[in-house]
Amino acid sequence: MPKGDIRRGQAIFNDPKTACASCHKIGYVGGNVGPDLTRISEARTERDLLESIVYPSASLVRSYEPMVVATKSGEEYSGVVRRDAADEVLLATGPNTEVRIARSDIAEMRPGTVSIMPQGLDEQLSRQELADLLAFLKGTKWGPQ
DSSP: OOOOOHHHHHHHHHOTTTOHHHHOEETTEEOSSSOOOTTHHHHOOHHHHHHHHHOTTSSOOTTOOEEEEEETTSOEEEEEEEEEOSSEEEEEEETTEEEEEEGGGEEEEEEOSSOSSOTTHHHHSOHHHHHHHHHHHHHOOOSOO
């Protein structure tokens, strides 16, 4: 893998083509569908990060596990549970999409095995872009050190 550049990696993270920032937050910027990556460099190795990008369903972060909800009308929704209330379940199904399902309409809820993070990001990026993205994630520093 080539040597990565943090600045180019930040541009890739924020690029609509990759959409990383639409689901993941770093600091105060980004989405909240996927795990907060503000301090990811403290918790994960470069190899772990690469595996998470290439195989997003290989290991799921606690509280971001996908849930599959089947309704009595035969529809199925997969997403991250945002609210599990007595009268409804709220699923985040994408960066800007949520689905509210009334408890009375639910036939089944089961853990999902496929991350809502899309697979194939590594195929959209060149090896250099992937190295840059990894350099950015590994170089992320936030707050007092």
